[in-house]
Amino acid sequence: MNGNGQHRERPLDIDELLGRRREVDLRALGSVVGGSLSAGLEVRLDAEVDVEAMAVGRYVTIDAHEQRFFGMITDVELRTTIDALTETPPGQDDEFLRDVYRGTAAFAVLHVTPMLRVSALDNNAAEPVKTVPSHFSRVREATQSEVERIFGAEDPQHFVIGTPLDMDVKVRLDYERFVERSNGIFGKSGTGKTFLTRLVLLNIIQKSNAQRDPQKKAVHLVFDMHNEYGWQGTYEGPGGTVKGLKAIAPSSVSVMTLDEESSRRRGSKYDSAIVIGCDEVDAADIALLRETLNLSQNSVDACHALQERFHERWMEQALALTADENGPDKELRASLSIHPATVTNLQRGLRKLTRNKPFIKERAPADTLKLLLSTLLNGKSVVIEFGRYGNDLDSYMLVANVLTRRIHEVWRERKELATAGMGEEPVRLMITIEEAHKFLDPHVAGQTIFGQIAREMRKYNVTLLVIDQRPSMIEPEVMSQLGTRVTCLLDNERDIDAVLAGTSGKSGLTDVLARLETKQQALILGHAVPMPIVVRPEDYTTYERWVEDTLRRPAARVSDLYPE
């Protein structure tokens, strides 16, 4: 099935035509004996099939009467028909009895969540299941070509994300479907989120470059908290470092830094420095940082009052206020109903925010934001390195919020003009934020620009790629708007619930998700894949090489050299 639900011509397969690669390995597993669409199917394993060879997350094909179903093994259960066996099992030395009982009186049941069905009459159309296969339908392991047909289309529209467990095929995501909505990458710390993100970002850059239609191109804005994506990133493998986006695709990526000193020290090749002016900071930005800056609600109210009065110079004014009861600002304070104690609290907070932060200046040089905007609008992705300030959540949130708000404004303006027929649509922008729950938790999601972007979806061509380890702390409404969710191992129940919220077959996927390996395995579900799948992500180093080759391949057509 492709993105529009239309039938796709299946590519001609020479091997199949010649009768080679016949599916010898149509390994039977068992028969459907019960279950339901919502709770999943029960499949009794054939006596001769070894239960130990089963694995949750693996695909099965159910050959039913007139159609074929695809499902995923979500649980494996041992059962017995003879209750007495559970009380007096055969002894350790009674191998004969164990052999006899195994598979008959004591047998295994697979729990299979049906995901897709293909009509036997029309081989191409796969659609979500709306019913279950009939009783005793035969269940077998899905073959490589079946999985390939579902996930595999090799075309400019799809990019490889990894390989399924125990299979030698590629799982591909639908580029267009991926970029048109906000997406999430989740997983406990150390499970490979960064690795996956880098892979996804690179893929999108590569696919975007391959698009002929400018409306289909996409750029990234990455708020790179731990300096992982720009020039060079860490890698828990041989060598310890991998090339960042800029190093692989220098013509498509620009790196901006908040911390030139750190960037220089790390040998990162950055293009420019980012400076934020106090006059660019909004009262709402401060409200977002209320907790980390330890501000009272009164202080936040004061910010808003000050901004109303002094507009962009409000912060300057706030820092200049005197807390003296009968001081010169008495009248001003009274008119804004700011209590002297509030002034102290507010000033302490604001000073904490600006202290030792060379990238926050009183007035921003006009070119920082302009450069950022023009780079993005010209179709070049931007990675903003935070250097040492990445560990400082205040800075990260402030910068991300301030820049994103401005960018969003511009995008909205352009999009609205384009809708009115007065200009071109802005290129699709995907904003990557880490520790996303800080921006999107239920208390602040209503106030931050990120909450807004997540909710309004692709309306203004701006979407989010949220990276987080605590998805349960993200507002449920925002979670529900995420199109595609890529998730590595999660072991907190609430996090698992949050990621799977709204997915059909959730109970089964819960088990799959909790049993992912700690590294190098991810469950992908949602908009960009036809059905949930567990993959091993591509090996980054080989992938790196491949992308480099593709990006540097000489343009085949003149139009490639001179994109509109």
Place this chain on the structure above:
Amino acid sequence: MARPPAITRYGRVIEAAIARFTAECFKDVETPPLGELIAVEDGPETIVAVVSSIVTQGIDPSRRVNAHGGPEDDLPTVLAAHPHVPALLLTTFSGSVVGYLAPDGVRQYLPPAPPPIQARVRACSDEEVREFTGSFDFLRLLLETGPLADEVLAAALRRAAEAYGAAGRAFLVRAGKALSPLLARDPVRLQATLRRMQA
């Protein structure tokens, strides 16, 4: 245990019912062992049965066989002193019918008619044993044969396993798997039978 290639004939049918027949052993021919798979020749179908009981008694039912010799005399001594004794004895065996061999294959249910009286009873060849035990529907018939059904069934499967040579154990496991649903309601009986099946 390899059987001789020649056909072993054990006796003739002297009493026949649809599910069970009795045959009298030929003189000077060995008695079939318990559980042996036997076939009735000379009928419209080759009826297949399992030896389920063996009886030796005096020829004349009105005369009891007397005990000879004293407490110290062993069997050869007694037979040497009374050589006529074997001649006064008669051995019969019963076969529980488990199916028949139709021209186009094995049937594991009762034949349309009992075997004819005087028909000859022979041992099944290894090949026939393997062919007949290719499926296990006959186990249910064997379980219905009376108080010693489990013994007979276990003996039959042990004997049949011999026809499989090295694959005998695998055969017994298959048989056990087929048996377990039949006796699922009586796990003690199942377990006891399974234990007896092991050669």
